Amino acid sequence: MAVIAPTDFRKRKERRKWQGRAFFVLCLLAITVALGMLLVLLIYIGMKGWSHVNWSFISSFPSRHPDEAGIQSALLGSVYLVIIAGIVSFVLGVGAAVYLEEYAGRNRFARIAQINIANLAGVPSIVYGILGLEIFVRSMGLGKSLLAGGFTLALLILPIIIISAQEAIRAVPPSIREGGYALGASRWQTIWNLVLPQAFSGILTGVILSVSRAIGETAPLIVIGALTFVPFSPDGPLSRFSALPIQIFNWTARPQAGFQEAAAAGIIVLLIVLLGMNALAVILRNRLENRS
Amino acid sequence: MEEQANSHDRSEAPRPRNRRMWHGVPLERVIGFFLFLCAAVSVLTTIGIVAVLVWEAAQFFGEISFFDFITGTKWTPLFASKHFGVLALVAGTVQTAIGAMIVALPLGLLSAIFMSEYAPNRIRGLVKPVLEVLAGIPTIVYGFFALLFITPLLRDVSGGISVFNGLSASIVMGIMILPMVSSLSEDAMRAVPRSLREGAYALGATKLEVSTQVVIPAALSGIVASFILAMSRAIGETMIVTIAAGQNPNFTLNPLVPIETMTAFIVQVSQGDSPTGTLEFKTIFAVALTLFVFTLFMNLLSQYIVARFREAYE
Amino acid sequence: MLQADPILQTKDLSVYYGANRVVTEVSLDVLRNRITAIIGPSGTGKSTLLRCFNRMNDLIPTFHLSGEVLFEGNNLYEPTVDATDIRYQIGMVFQRPNPFPKSIFDNVAFGPRINGYNGNLADLVEWSLQRAAIWDEVKDRLKSSALSLSGGQQQRLCIARTLAVEPTVILMDEPCSSLDPIATLAIEELMRELSEEYSIVIVTHNMQQAARVSNYTAFLMAEGDRVGQLVEFGESRQIFTNPQDERTEAYITGRFG
Structure with a gap:
């Protein structure tokens, strides 16, 4: 057996300590840069657009004059789009999630659907725009309408909704279902009366x-033909439309400083809407966690 | 007795709810079929995407040589003298995506190490959601930020940088995909069992050594998958590059000059007035198909890496 | 007692996680080149006490202690002492084998590499594997993954990994609890051999094991808020045949715990 000579394990001690500290500083720096960027972005946009945000900005139609330009038609367009996309994707997404979790078992279709959903979530949004253009705008003859836009966005967010709904349904303990079946409830009765209420929030x-x-998606709406200048409020599901991000895009691309400020103001409105929705989601999630 | 009375009533009891019919078919089966249709929509979406892209692109390739398309470096479909070399657009896409990865990869990985190995739970619980806000900001906002804040800043540093350039788009896109890298990598690192870290600490390892020589190798498949997913996201990203990188399909990797990505070209044609059915209009399907193949390949690759190289820990 | 030469000592050691005291006023001497067993019912701070000796508890944010832990007469918890310096001198083997997802060779070489070993690494790896009585089983496949070994082999590999940084003390935290009886016997045999050169502290649930392998035994238990107090400490033969404290006797005869 080889005899090991006394070794000098302490040799690199100082260097290792120094390296360890340097690495920690590096990690700290990275996270600071990341969070700092967020801060810079928000401050920049706030400074650029805050003075422009007022009631007349929200209630006016777009204009050739930056000071008179407003977002009423774009904001309404976004609201309608989101309502359509929300309802459609909610029904389809929850239905698909219930099917995959409660009905399909481990059959071939379910496996394919599952892999497919994971891949759909990675398809660039602009490709959904092309799908929407071909299917909804042209083949189904909906034209460049709110309905076509809403359906396109619904397909875009469908994979995420299915995945999150599946997780929520999976989190309902099996004992709840067994309790239902033990009382003679059918599968759907069990799901409708016991599982879905538990998973709802x-x-x-x-x-x-x-x-x-x-709400923030821009590219697919451009592809299906959203308008950038809409001096009227949408009057029905087949009306042509603009949307908030489209309006921001249009203003950003213009050279006049006034329009850039209008774009920043539009971004502020967009971010406030997003913040509100995220806050709502957080509140719901907390309520859910408190209950269980 | 009560019970007997009840049992007599049973013959007249209403039909149990779970046997209700709908036009002669048991309601249960109708509902099951409806739910199946919902799930089928997601599969139909994929089929629809592939069918639309392949069908329209096939018509395009009826007029333009496929070989010229994938080997040409000059892209001028909207000019009088038309060239259809998609490599000019691919170069723009690859350049900006790689640029974004150069930003997102080190920052994201170091952020992930910070959160997984250094930060106390309290700090982590604070930092992680804030970082994820970055992922929730619409890309149009990043585009605005790139063009009107980052680009002027870069041009202050060097006057040789064009108003539209790949660099500005890359930097901002890097910030956008950073949370994807950090969040997924951190998940992979936290899945490495504590016992492995303890084993290394017990041998006198420092935090740096534990992070880089034990945790990262053990979480490597998840980390690599997060890189690929982030890259795929950068390739498919549209608004930042459309706004900040330009609409000049230059076959170049120079980040200081205007370029055009595949996605930006699709936006350009969509915004223009090329009538549907024209060759100009059909180009977007050929380009979109190319884009789709790129991102699909990367998504499949990341799934394969996770499935194939995952170390199974108890 | 031939030589009363303590290598590790605790003096009035109390350990807290946040406000919870999990070890209470323990004063204990661990003698050089002997095997010291720490026994006691679940949740009486045995592992916590063990982890004070190589400062593994530092990794838990809410951990703090009072009293002293001495290694070769020096307080381990002096602010000037770096935990990483302690840990390669005081090695540790864990409850479940935790080989790194690397090759067998790289597992053993990990410690020497990070600690800047400048001798022949292959020799050191071979020596360590031989010392841990696993060389013959793995010498032909040093490049294959450590995860391909059986549980007992993995645990001996972890011992080899510990030996490779030339510790003077080896701490073992229930090293056999996840192993079958045959693997357990192999580890126990190994411990007896190693005790000629190393001081070993072992935490165990298994009283037969403590009686079989250890020279000294410490019995910890919880009474009210005095969690993890040292009830009795002495030569194992005496503890297991003629305990002085009735609580020790109750425990080893299986009346509780």
């Missing part, structure tokens, strides 16, 4: 977060 949280993603 979790599902709703996921829907709200997904819908808030839809």
